[in-house]
Every structure is written in C-alpha cells, then in structure tokens.
Amino acid sequence: MGKAGLVAAISDAELLARFPDTWISHDNKEFYRGWLEERLLLNRCRACGYWQHPPKPVCRNCWSDDVEAAAVSGRGTVHLLIRLHQGPPAPGVDYATPLPVATIELEEQPGLRYTSTVVNCPPERLDIGLPVRLAWTERYGAPFPVFEPRPDFGGEADA
Amino acid sequence: MRNPVKDKVAIVGVGSTGFRRNIEGRSRNSLAVEASIAAIRDSGLRREDIDGISASSPAPGYMASALGLPSVTHYTSGHVPFVFAIVDAMNAVFSGSAECVLLYHSVYRAPAISASAARDPFRRGLGFGGSIPPVPSRTDPESVAGAVGYAAWASRYLHEYNVGREGFARVAVSDRSNAAANPLAAVREPMTFDDYYAARMVREPLSLFDMDVPVDGADAFVITTAERARDLPNPPVLIHAATAGLTDRNEEDQIPGLRRHGQHVVVESLRAKSDIWIPDVDLYFPYDGFTIITLSWIENTGWCAPGEAGDFLKQHWDEPRHRILINGRIPVNPHGGALSEGGTQGSGHIREAVTQLRGQAGPRQVPGAKTALLTPGGFFFNAQGLVLRAE
DSSP states (O other): OOOOOOTSSSOHHHHHHTTTTTTTOOOHHHHHHHHHHOOOOOETTTTHHHHHSOOOOOOOOTTTOOOOOOOOOOEEEEEEEEEEESSSSBBBSSSSEEEEEEEEEEETTOOOEEEEEEOOOTTOOTTOEEEEEEEEEEEETTTEEEEEOOOOOOOOOOO | OTTTOOOOOOEEEEEEEEOSSOOOOHHHHHHHHHHHHHHHHTTOOOGGGEEEEEEEEHHHHHHHHHHHHHHOEEEEEESTHHHHHHHHHHHHHHTTSSSEEEEEEEEEOTTTOOOOTOGGGTTTTTOOOGOOSSOOOOSSOOOOOOOHHHHHHHHHHHHHOOOHHHHHHHHHHHHHHHHHTTTOOSSOOOOHHHHHHHEEEEEEEGGGGOOOOBBEEEEEEEEEEHHHTTSSOOEEEEEEEEEOOOOEEEEEEEESSSTBBBHHHHHHHHHHSOOOOSSOOSSSEESBHHHHHHHHHHHHHHHOOOTTTHHHHTTTGGGGGGGETTTTTEEEEETTTHTTOOOOHHHHHHHHHHHHHHTOOOOOOOOTTOOOEEEOSSSSSSSSEEEEEEO
16 A cells, blocks of 8 residues: 555654554554544556455455555445444443444445444434535544435535 | 264363353453363363364363373364364364364453453453454444344344344343253343343344354364264264355455355355255254344245245244244254353254263253254354254
C-alpha cells in the first residue's frame, strides 16, 4: 500500500503519535492515515479492482500485491445491527441509551462491509436495510468514522 | 475424503474440576493441574507413560514441570475450542510423535465480565478468558470482532428468516433443564420461558441467557492408540472423525453470510469422513456459547432447513422435561452445555460425550449410547466437528 501516495503529508511518526493505543502496521497504516484526513480508505486491488477489508498485503482474488488504500463512496445499507446495553468504556458512550453497532454493506462490492455506529437517527428508524452514508465524529483527539441516514431516504438534512 | 485415522485412536482418560461461577482463592493453573491428575489417574496410565501434551493454558512446559512428567516428546499449545487439541493429539498418536497424550483446558473468569472476579486482586489486568493481555489497546465498542459477532449475525438471522426469539429460548431452557442432573454444572436452578424473556438485554438481540456462563474450572483428557486402550480399565471411546473449518472470508463482519461460513466447511468435511451421520447418532452436541450458534449448527448439519431451527425444536420438544429430545431419543447437550454447565469452549461437551459413551453418566445416562456427533465452535475462526463412538 501507499504506492499511490494518497496521504503522504502525515508522517509515520505523527501517525503513530495520533493513535498511541492502536496496532498500526505496514498493512493498515494508510487506512489510519485516511482517518486523519476524514477519508475512509479501504483496500483495493489495482490489478483486478477487488475490494477487501480489513487491509491485507495481497489481493485475495488475484494474489497481486499491488493493493492500495482507496476512498469508498461511504454509501451503503445496514446489514447487521446490535444495540449494546453494556460494553467496553469509550469517551461519550455511557450505554444508558443502548449504543447501536452497525455493519454497513458498502455499495462498492457485494459483501464489502465496514462496522461502526449510526448517528443522527431516531432509534425507531434504525433497522437492517436502512440506507446510510459516511460521517465523521471525534474520539481520542482524532477523527472517527461513523454512519448516518441518507437524506435522500428520509435522513436529516445537512447541518 | 481420506480418513486413515478413523477409529485408530481412543480417549481413555477424563478428569474435571467441575465448573463454578465463584471459585475463589485458586489460580487458573491449579485448576488445570487438578483436572490433569484426575484424567491420568482415570486412564490407568502412569506419569511415565505420558509422552505428549496438547494444551490450552497453562503451557506444556509448565504442566510437565508441575506434574513431574519425565519424558515428553510431543507438545503443542493454544488450542481453543477444544477439538483443535483433540486433532493435534490424535495426529500425534497416529503418527507416532507420542504414544499417550495429556490434553487439558482451563477457563478462568475475567474481571471485565464478572463482578466477583473483578474483586479478586490477583485477577487484576487479566483479559478475555483469563488471558494475560499483550499491551494496552483502545477498545472501541463500535465493532463486531470477537464474541460480539454472534449478536450481529443473530440480528441478521431474525431479519432474514423473519422469526422471533423462540428458538433461542428453547436452546437456553433445554440446557438449563439438562444441567440440573449434572453435578459439574455451574448453574442448575430451573429456567422457565418467562425467565428467559425477562432476562436483560446485553448485546441486543441477545440477552444474558443467550450467552454462556463465565466460570472457573478445567477439563482434561488422555488419548492413546485404540490398541493400547483395550488394555486399560475404562471402555475405550474411539475418535471416528474430526475436522475444523475456515472459508475464504472469516472476519466477523466479512463472512459471506448465514449460508456460508466455517460451519458449512465442517459439515461437508465431517460428513465425508464419517460412516456415522444424522439421524443415526445417539448423542448430539451442537455448540452453545451463544444460542444463535446452536440454531445455526442444527440447520447447517441438516436436521432442518435454514431458518427452520425454531420450528424444529418446537416439534422435538420433550415437554415433561422441558428440553430438546430429537426424534424422542437424542438429547442435545445433556450436560447443560456452555449456557448452563459453563463456558468451556467445547471441553465440557467432549467430556460429557466420553462419559456417556462409557455408560458412566449416572442419572443423565442415555441408555445404550454408542455414537456422538459434536460440533464445537462458531462461525468465524473456530468451527469444528467430531464424531466419537464406543468400541
């Protein structure tokens, strides 16, 4: 990865300093660099176009090692949905209101999924099948990718 | 599919500490040591005979030192769920790497999931299952990695098949009914359907009673050749077929779907290796670390069609005893399973199968039981299958 030079502005040292408690390797460093620029960069094969997540050093489909961290549209639908009534500690999460944890099937490729939460959505509207789009919040002083309902499917208008 | 090891290797010893939610003042290692000594004594072998170790925790070097095993020629570790250890020991005995292998698995409540464990100063800092975590790392809850993945796919199950939680409830109630007759079980008080539905949600749609019980305890086994087993005191239990299963996508949120994951690979492999298959088994042990896993095994093993496990369990419900009894004769996890005996990652299921096939299960004994089908593990990295039979 990194052959496309997508986010070269952030040095390795700065990247590691911004994510002190995250295991960052040569295979996922561009994925986390993308967070710092509020871009969701998933692993895409430049040889055959196949997407995969989490990042891996080769393409599962064609075994090319010419894989890059490429931006996804951020559009998808809720495929799996949990409401956590208890869970690990995290800033801004108290579980008094159950925390939605949603796996989003992204429109780039069937079965390509990304897991986070859904914000700006009334609990009664949140269900499997809901169309969503990427949004960003902050955690531990760095951007954190989440999803929200798509305005074209009845989500709230842009702030 | 090749299976030259079929019926060539036998389980000849079992030992267990039993499982409790509140064993205090003891280390994890002390539990594994106690179960291991019990298993070696049960086998009728001497410590000098044990030349192999297939461990979960503690490491083989610790155990050989703790038990004073003078000459060990094969040892491996890290096997969970427990069929990995069975396969390793089976292959070691079949190949000649070792003649008599000790296997053990210990479980220990972690402070993060047990209030009483959190009060134990000597458990401070332990991770999942009582493991020692490598380095501090952030724990974002917006993830389905690990055990949370089963709640995620439970949501998909309810959505795709448009069913309610009745199937989950039957798995939980049946396990509890069975545990009542098992003195090794951690939770033995009866559970009603009302109790099940009243339980608090934890990872909705899964509640407290959809999740296995965190316990302290250990199981151990001794495995040797079928030939040598015939000279030992207990009836041999033969390993007929064993397998594990991965697909091309195993991360919790990336598996192809409910119709394709590790369980499907296990069933294809085990069915090809085994001369014994459903419905002609006497005992059935689908894994039940979460209720959704049991429903999935029942469907993927072929007892019924996808999405129909809830109806299947209703049809095969033993109403007087509040438990599953397939075709009026095949009990499911007769020891109470992970949901009621305790979360043993499969060692408890295998121990109960051996006890039943020996005819030593006391009030739980299934009359004349000769064959057992076990499918430990879940969907992602750990689906497994095992067929055991009496000689």
